[in-house]
Amino acid sequence: MAEPHLNGRIETVRRFNRLYTREIGVLQEGFLHSSFSLTEGRVLYELAHRDKPTATMVRASLALDAGYLSRILSSFEKRGLVEKTPSEDDARQSLLTLTDEGRRQFAPLEERSTQQVGAMLAKLSESEQRQLVGAMQTIEKLISPGGETDSARKTSYLLRPHQPGDMGWVVHRQGVLYAQEYGYDEQFEALAAEIVAKFIQNYDSKRERCWIAEKDGEVVGSVFLVAKSKTIAKLRLLLVEPFARGLGIGSRLVNECVRFARQVGYKKIVLWTQSELLAARHIYEKAGFHVVETKPHHSFSKDLVAEVWELAL
Numbered sequence: 001m002a003e004p005h006l007n008g009r010i011e012t013v014r015r016f017n018r019l020y021t022r023e024i025g026v027l028q029e030g031f032l033h034s035s036f037s038l039t040e041g042r043v044l045y046e047l048a049h050r051d052k053p054t055a056t057m058v059r060a061s062l063a064l065d066a067g068y069l070s071r072i073l074s075s076f077e078k079r080g081l082v083e084k085t086p087s088e089d090d091a092r093q094s095l096l097t098l099t100d101e102g103r104r105q106f107a108p109l110e111e112r113s114t115q116q117v118g119a120m121l122a123k124l125s126e127s128e129q130r131q132l133v134g135a136m137q138t139i140e141k142l143i144s145p146g147g148e149t150d151s152a153r154k155t156s157y158l159l160r161p162h163q164p165g166d167m168g169w170v171v172h173r174q175g176v177l178y179a180q181e182y183g184y185d186e187q188f189e190a191l192a193a194e195i196v197a198k199f200i201q202n203y204d205s206k207r208e209r210c211w212i213a214e215k216d217g218e219v220v221g222s223v224f225l226v227a228k229s230k231t232i233a234k235l236r237l238l239l240v241e242p243f244a245r246g247l248g249i250g251s252r253l254v255n256e257c258v259r260f261a262r263q264v265g266y267k268k269i270v271l272w273t274q275s276e277l278l279a280a281r282h283i284y285e286k287a288g289f290h291v292v293e294t295k296p297h298h299s300f301s302k303d304l305v306a307e308v309w310e311l312a313l
């Protein structure tokens, strides 16, 4: 490539970097109006979105200097934000988890970042938003040309709280997928609509939660944890889109429900499922649930066997 072209291109990329770092507010002293630096915020993100990573995994994914990361992690540990447990596979490594306090401090960062990007997109029309996101996906592909490794693919999804439009998605996808995969009729969709309507109408944000899973900017799954009584929570409407299955998203959604239920102080989680939902049964079993009741019934135009599962916390 001729030098003059290259110089011009370098200047264009640098101008874009200046514009975008200003646009997303990373030049401010505290990252997203918090007491964390940008790098600390990114480390917290990795810890919140990965399942017990090692420091080596976090370092590789952020391309950080080992000493720098180690100082950040020690400071997080001192502040009670991170816990280390020895890895069974490799004695030299520790598995890192955010503590409840770490999650509490990270939550506003996640929320502000979502709001901020939402506000940036809201200034654009539907077709401009598509153009922007398309251009960003192109940039991403071009500057990491190797594509995602299998383990990156498995971890490259995020969980977020529900927002306007999600309940409609949940009802729509529950209706479509149960009809396609199990032949349930539209009574099932009506049941899903009833559950989400009640969730929104009676929502107690301290004791109830909906997690929406996103992959590559698209919603791919969901689960709800609702209060059945003061001490009993109910897990509902677990679903992952067929193309995103097998990546651990379903298990992660269930594990988040269990973690949150413990944190809130419930004594038990219950759930209602059907004996034919084999992948879901496998996940519940893995998470420690067991069947306490089975009952044949005819619903959604099918002969089914309903099961109640429980997990004592």
Ligand SMILES: CC(C)(COP(=O)(O)OP(=O)(O)OC[C@H]1O[C@@H](n2cnc3c(N)ncnc32)[C@H](O)[C@@H]1OP(=O)(O)O)[C@@H](O)C(=O)NCCC(=O)NCCS
Binding pocket: 237, 238, 239, 240, 241, 244, 245, 246, 247, 248, 249, 250, 251, 252, 272, 273, 274, 277, 278, 279, 280, 282, 283, 286
């Ligand atoms: C259940 C569901 C949410 C799982 O989502 P997912 O993202 O694929 O889940 P994960 O990748 O975390 O795990 C799937 C597990 O099920 C196992 N599995 C998949 N199909 C299975 C089957 N037919 N029988 C037994 N286990 C099966 C996988 O091997 C994997 O287990 P592993 O982690 O021990 O290897 C998804 O299949 C789904 O939406 N199903 C339809 C809706 C549904 O059944 N919801 C439950 C309502 S109660």
